[in-house]
Amino acid sequence: SYELTQPLSVSVALGQTxxxxxxxxxxxxxxxxxxxxxxxxxxxxxxxxDSNRPSGIPExxxxxxxxxxxxxxxxxxxxxxxADYYCQVWDSSTEVFGTGTKVTVL
Amino acid sequence: EVQLVxxxxxxxxxxxxxxxxxxxxxxxxxxxWMSWVRQAPGKGLEWVAxxxxxxxxxxxxxxxxxxxxxxxxxxxxxxxLQMNSLRAEDTAVYYCASELVTDAFDIWGQGTxxxxxx
Numbered sequence: 169s170y171e172l173t174q175p176l177s178v179s180v181a182l183g184q185t186x187x188x189x190x191x192x193x194x195x196x197x198x199x200x201x202x203x204x205x206x207x208x209x210x211x212x213x214x215x216x217x218d219s220n221r222p223s224g225i226p227e228x229x230x231x232x233x234x235x236x237x238x239x240x241x242x243x244x245x246x247x248x249x250x251a252d253y254y255c256q257v258w259d260s261s262t263e264v265f266g267t268g269t270k271v272t273v274l
Numbered sequence: 275e276v277q278l279v280x281x282x283x284x285x286x287x288x289x290x291x292x293x294x295x296x297x298x299x300x301x302x303x304x305x306x307w308m309s310w311v312r313q314a315p316g317k318g319l320e321w322v323a324x325x326x327x328x329x330x331x332x333x334x335x336x337x338x339x340x341x342x343x344x345x346x347x348x349x350x351x352x353x354x355l356q357m358n359s360l361r362a363e364d365t366a367v368y369y370c371a372s373e374l375v376t377d378a379f380d381i382w383g384q385g386t387x388x389x390x391x392x
Contacts, residue, residue, distance in 0.1 A: 201378035
């Protein structure tokens with residue numbers, strides 16, 4: 169089965185840039201989606217199809233995908249960006265989520 | 275308002291059964307694939323199952339095959355998950371979710387907690 173690997177945690181200083189990676193075999197050939205989840209809340213889609221932002225998601229959130237790594241970038245990080253982030257792809261008729269990354273804003 | 279509301283969670287003994295429901299409103303339920311996604315306490319997201327608009331196709335994660343059954347009633351705008359032979363490792367918050375505008379899960383319910391314990 170397909171696996172997606174993310175770093176356990178990422179720390180970023182307030183106002184700086186955080187990059188969260190999502191590793192998978194030839195993930196560049198797939199559409200990657202990203203979700204933000206805050207404690208006690210349902211996940212929220214922040215990036216779909218590698219680099220597209222849903223309505224209402226700030227431009228500070230961006231994404232890229234190439235080779236074996238997809239990346240979610242949070243620019244000008246704010247305290248409210250502190251959350252868990254998950255990547256996700258569709259593979260062989262199943263949906264696969266990454267292992268998740270906790271983002272801490274210092 | 276587009277909304278998904280799950281219900282049916284609770285405490286069940288190992289080996290027991292439980293049926294989860296997800297009530298949809300604010301969109302044409304019969305036009306969309308629907309999924310169940312779960313999250314064990316302190317753990318990550320895990321996709322469980324999905325079902326095509328007319329119920330003709332269903333897919334499951336390996337760990338629940340043969341034990342869980344996803345179904346839907348388009349006349350009632352409702353999604354279901356019948357869970358049998360429950361195990362401690364099935365303990366999780368169960369979310370229903372769908373892909374309305376994008377081809378990602380852009381709508382989620384608030385979740386319902388399932389605890390499998392004696």
